Amino acid sequence: MKKNKPITLNDIPVSKRPKFATSISCMDGRIQAPILHFLKEKFKVNYVDIITEPGPIKYLDGNINHAVVETIKKRVKISIVTHRSKVIAVSGHFDCAGNPVNKKKQLKQIEGSVRLVKTWGYKVKIIKLWVDENWQVRVLT
Ligand SMILES: [Zn+2]
Numbered sequence: 001m002k003k004n005k006p007i008t009l010n011d012i013p014v015s016k017r018p019k020f021a022t023s024i025s026c027m028d029g030r031i032q033a034p035i036l037h038f039l040k041e042k043f044k045v046n047y048v049d050i051i052t053e054p055g056p057i058k059y060l061d062g063n064i065n066h067a068v069v070e071t072i073k074k075r076v077k078i079s080i081v082t083h084r085s086k087v088i089a090v091s092g093h094f095d096c097a098g099n100p101v102n103k104k105k106q107l108k109q110i111e112g113s114v115r116l117v118k119t120w121g122y123k124v125k126i127i128k129l130w131v132d133e134n135w136q137v138r139v140l141t
Contacts, residue, residue: 009083018046020083022076022124024060024113025091026098027052031131035091038129038137043087049079055099057092061112073120080122087124090114093131103130110140 009017021039025031032050039048051072053059059068079085090113092099092106099106110128117126128140 014084017084019044020079020085021045021048022051022079022083022085022088023048023091024051024056024072024076024088024117026056026093026096027054028093028096028098030135031091031093034131034135034137035089035129039087039089045085045087047083049075049083049085051075051079053098055092055096057090057106057109057113058099058101060090060116061109063116069116076117076120076122080124085124088117088122088126089129090117090126091129091131091137094133106130107140 021043023035023039025035036048036050039045053068053072056072059065060072063069076088090110092110096106107130114126114128130138130140132138
């Protein structure tokens with residue numbers, strides 16, 4: 001083996017690997033840092049795999065665009081299986097250009113999105129988040 005070879009996750013025993021969380025969120029640049037910070041604090045993870053689309057919940061709710069849903073699903077799989085993420089956060093946010101519907105509708109879409117993500121069968125925690133007009137992350141119950 002070459003000296004100074006960069007270390008990959010596979011070089012690290014499973015118990016000592018960094019911890020990951022998974023975020024399915026909008027591509028909106030205003031929400032990434034708040035979600036990242038929230039998930040790192042709340043779940044004591046080192047990294048967050050961020051899966052973005054413009055308003056992904058509008059696709060996941062009711063599985064309305066197969067191609068988009070499949071690409072999200074593929075990325076979730078990498079995060080869960082390879083990075084061993086233990087939590088998936090599904091979020092919506094204030095002033096979403098990719099999904100310009102009101103908060104009430106978005107909250108329904110988040111519910112529907114979580115229902116779909118659950119059918120993917122991963123034994124991980126799935127949480128619902130709302131990023132409000134002050135870019136604060138709220139946990140939805
Ligand atoms: Zn958005």
